[in-house]
Amino acid sequence: MTIATPPRPWMDAELEMLRDSARRFFETECVPRQKAWAAQKHMDRSMWNRAGELGLLCAGIPEAYGGAGGSFLHEAVICEEQMRALVTSFSINVHSGIVAHYLLDYGTEEQKLRWLPAMATGDVVAAIAMTEPGAGTDLQRIKTTAVRQGDHYVINGAKTFITNGLHADLICVAVKTDPNAGARGVSLVIIETCDLPGFRRGTLLDKIGQQAQDTVELFFDDMRVPAENLLGTEEGRGFAQLMQQLPRERLLLAVGSAATMQRAVDDTLAYVRERQIFGASLMSLQNTRFKLAECQTHATIARTFVDDCIARLARDELDVPTAAMAKWWISQTTCQVIDECLQLHGGYGYMSDYPIARMYTDARVGRIYGGANEVMKEIIARAMDR
Template sequence: MGRGWRSHGEAPAVLTRRSPWLTEDLDPIRDLARTFFAKEVAPHQERFAAQQHVDRELWHKAGEVGLLCPSIPETYGGGGGTFAHEAVIYQEQARAGDSSFGIGVHSGIVAHYLLGYGTEEQKRRWLPRLASGELVGAIAMTEPGAGSDLQGITTRAVRDGEEYVLTGAKTFITNGSQAGLVIVVAKTDPAAGARGVSLLVVETDGAEGFRRGRVLHKVGLHGQDTAELFFDDVRVPAANLLGGQEGQGFVQLMQQLPQERLIIAVSSIAALERAVEVTVDYVKQRKAFGRELLGFQNTRFVLAECATEAAVTRSFVDDCVQRHLTGELDAATAAMAKWWSTDRLCRVVDECVQLFGGYGYMTEYPIARAWTDARVQRIYGGTNEIMKELIARSL
């Protein structure tokens, strides 16, 4: 892990171990991402939070420099890299303190549904436009009455000739207000249970009956575009059925969710390490009763625990990344990585806030924003309770 991104002093030695999968050929994209977030994103955090989304132009800028779809083959307009290229971008985003730019969903999730299951025509039609930033991608799973239980969705897609008529409502959709392409989870055969779920790709521009609801006010992630989407008898070409065959949606979702959960884990451990670093900086500078806060045994013991949890979590997540790169990461281990890293993130950030005292509760301090941003990590991507259930089923 690099040290140059820090704004104060040197990173604690325990947090500077270079991940074994972080090869030298990844350094250029890591440096590019670090520079991009420092220049194009970090200075605008307050404005993004106020408007509840990033500037639309940011997507074009990211596409121009090659930060969108880095693990999509060059044939389809991507960077031709691996998940490791994705991971270093998400790390640098977390280390920059950004929680606004929804590139993880766009590049690491939406693009890979298209790559993994799309027909050749679908891949050539949509992937280059995602890679350039012409299209912003979103995936619409969650509904007002159905969250982690995807079999409980009520959105319907009824075949009518060469079209599907799509009806339903989705909520908590990342990139929702800016998305030009939305992968919608719908039931094409309500009587078939999981076998009746399909994924339809909706191009929102000019789609009659499609409308966006509120950009939702959240406890954290204030700059992230999280919206409601409504589909009122939207006619979608049958050619937009992902993969061209009905009833494959649930299998497609189950196969892709481990990568989504690994993305969350990668971002979580980077955010955890950042929280420890900024707290170490603070307690070295802040004084109480005539000495630095770091001089108090309680401060040293708390930070020792936090640094240890960071090191242990980093080792586990690194192992998961390595296994994913070789095609060996199973769903249960991905669930372990997701629940463990997000749970540790929330615990460690809370301890760090306490060491900041009253300043830790002030939103102008990065640790306060990290605290509010962290909490949802235990919920989205499947709640941590669901992760434990998945792990238990594998025992």
Template sequence: MVPRTLFGAEHEEFRKSLRRFFAEEVMPHHERWEEQQHVDRAIWNRAGDLGFLCLTIPEEYGGMGADRLYSTVLMEEQTHAGASGVGFSVHSDIIANYIYNFGNETQKQHWLPKMASGEAIGAVAMTEPGTGSDLQSIKTRAVKDGSDYIINGSKIFITNGYLSDIVVVVARTGDSGEGSKDLSLILVEAGTPGFTKGKPLKKVGMKGQDTCELFFENVRVPQSNLLGPKEGMGFIMLMKELAWERLIIAILSIAGAQAALDMTLEYTRNRKVFGKPVASFQNSRFKLAEMKAEIGIGQVFVDRCIELQLKNKLAPDAAAAAKYWTSDLLCKVVDECVQLHGGYGYMLEYPIARAYIDSRASKIYGGTNEIMKELIARTL
């Protein structure tokens, strides 16, 4: 396959540190986290101590000041380990970016060091019951009252929501009732009166990652919690970050497909049927060859998208294509790998079974793949 050329020696050293961290400090606890439906808060503090959070945030705000290749390495190693419970990427590469890119100096100085240390966990509250991927139909409202906003509404499927300390809430600050022109991003801190969290939602997969509903009932926050220079900039700010967010899903998806292939290669080489390794049968070899080829093709496209992102030149339709194609491929590969494992592929003690139930969400979150195709179709 085509060799990867993105990473230098420093990235590979970072990769080794991450691999040890996930193997020794995350995965031994993962089954317990899945049972309680959220990770222990201590793992966030530990990740912060090791410098694994907010990698791209400048050092003056507690981050590493690194490029997004370091974020890519973290996502790949997390995926290869099977650590679906920790929501580091949402926290570090999405929420921290909103605050750094659009927040004022007070907001940045207050929140980013806490996020980098793991003291404060971040979430973004976009999706609402009944709206799904349609951000322009958001109903949550923030109404001015003196020098404050009063927020009412609810959000669903919020990653890191249960443990969150700071939430970027997408709310409507105008009177249109729909559309994008009066959406704003407002910071809401956990513990604010009227802001409550539901219990972690019972998902099919990714059970260790806390995902919950958030409720806002007459939540009063100062107008200084607004992100950006003025009201109504929310949709524009969301769009500026969405290409990277969708590329994150592509990075995770192609890494997940490679991890599934790797574990299946090992299994089929060692597992014997009719006195021969499963990998020696022609059907097995052809299936494995098809997956290797398709993953290699997908990896080249994802790596090219990463190169463009590093130059701030990644087009939204390319990010949408990467997200939809690689997440489709992930689900296809994992399904084939389960089949090659036979009955053991359906047993949760085997990593491929956990990958099977964890991977399906990739075609839904970050905008469904149907939405991705619609975005691509608009450029035709």
């Protein structure tokens, strides 16, 4: 007998159908290819189109722009199933949950019609480029510049750790349009990478985890981009645009972490029931039972917190500090739970063929990207100190 998990308060029949479709795709079409994709450090480009065929891209974008016409709930279901399957080889979150919504919320009508339908089919892959070699979470420090020259911006600089970077056809780039204006000098410019002079991708980065995901550096050398590709109608709005989207983006990270945490517990429970030690199952030992009880408690709390945040987002009430709490605590706790679960696997937990070993390395970046957890705590503390 296992613990009965309460029904998700936001689930309905349509979302259950989407969950089934997403689960089949990730488990049958992606999981068997993960090892090959890890060896080449990227997945096959054709899988983006396959995800588009199944309606897994831009699920929360209106049908008028080629999307599925759903909401954040649809994106959350897809995210949960992708992370439950441990498919970290491409980021639907970045493509659909971040870039698509930047275009939807801030783009002109022409920009939306031009790019969103192709993103929904997977014909165009999207990435976002904020982090630089000398600037991570503190975006006011970015040095990539965009200088207006007639009908174009001339962009110079470099970005690093760019998810979906190898396949990206469309990249939302954070630039300084006014280097002396601090946060008010940041703008977002959309670049189309195909045959773009001055645009260059670096080699695929060698990571300790998520090895099948294409992550690269990007270089811009006098790269000319049409001024009409500015996101929004005026310069200097980029920092505000980024801040407005952060609660949603960080909740997606929390959703994925919580799903991975539960997968770790489920896998470990199955393992300790079968593993024999001293003439009995490993599950019969009190230490094992107590450790798993603790892990399941953490996973249940994480899931409950995520569900509450989703409900707040649906009511347009999810604030920045609460999203920061969800992001840091769930990503941190996921790492702790996975560590405990790996220990219960013994030596096999250290073998890369076992999913728990991949979870151990894949989950670690969750405490870094989307804003380092230390920054999340600072955000929370500032809100407390007002």
